[in-house]
Amino acid sequence: MMFWVRKIHKWASLLIGLQLFIWVFSGLVFNVIDHKKARGNAYRQAPTVSEHLIAEKDLLPVETILKAYPETIELTQTKLLEKPYYLLTQEQGLYRHFTNRFLLVNAITGELTKVDEKLALNIAKASYIGPGDATSTNLFITNIPDYPKQKNPTWQINFNDDLETSVYIEQGSGRIVGHSNSDKRFAGFFFMLHFMDYGDEGSFNNIQIMLFAFVTLWLALSGLIWTIHMLRNGKYRLKTSR
Template identity: 35%
Template structure:
């Protein structure tokens, strides 16, 4: 390939790759600014989590022995842990199949799945701002906001950031916190990693292709730089060498 043809080929390649990459590079840059500007605690909603003092289990002697729970569940329990739920003693049971259930630590009564009223109480106890609950819904499918275990209670508050807290019906614990700030961050995170579906895969083929294209763009640019230099550009260097 002649020098002039190579020059035209590099120029055309550089131009078209630059056109394709331009918007994505802009998204990477703007996304980087947004993600570095917003504190990660604000994104995760941990700054609005209500802090509760540790609660001791009341009347330990009256708690149901774990051995009795194992016999009631036909010995299929992998793990049993005493804890409190809204200040009430419960036992968290992990079964061999991975299923998690809650039982009353005093009576052994099955508490899960928790109902809507309890889910609202758990979310309200977790959320520090004193604002009313706008709605509560049991989700059985993933949404843009939530992609964790299902089903899940979505409890949404009437605050300015439209905060939603997701509570597990099986375990009675908060699984996720979402807000308008989180959604903004998540949008730019999606653009940044170019995973427009799950928004979690940083090693997807699309971003690999663009990264490879960016490398070609840089190489073709370096090739064009070569054609922008002439012998006279180095006269000062050659003259210096002659003087030496």
């Protein structure tokens, strides 16, 4: 039996040795990095809370809005640049990052609003306290950089600060998806390595890691049996027992 244990151990180590090293190394990186920095929010500020521009009861009545947009699942309130809006969910995903479809209606004027480049830029700037200036704006429909799980079209606003901050604004709702910067991307790189997520899907359920995990199980269990065997044969000394 020990013959097979050793054989399994050697061949498994040949297959996954390098990845095992990467796993342990990236795992150690997660242990030592500053998790606060890795969130990417170094230059993020909470939206300024001001007095209501207008009392809530004086906004356009929700009944009128819902009559105008009858295909609505839920009506909620949101604020963009301190102005009140109604957010009408037209298609609801299980989570915010799943596919959702929204309409944004100005709660004072009733105007249907689109989060265009200019509005997205201003929302991003209002959330930003870094030293940089916004240099470029891109709209991503799918494969949103830094947010692989986000399934909704998203604006990316790039700032030219020391951390290369990017701010992401969801096109449908005006929601700030998040801030990202070089610290977060550094951690993200090691997550990619640890999860073998080479397609940047933001997932650790990919086929390559399943295969490697399967072989790793054999490596670890054969190593365990081998170690126990050697312990029982007198503390590693009788290693050439055969």
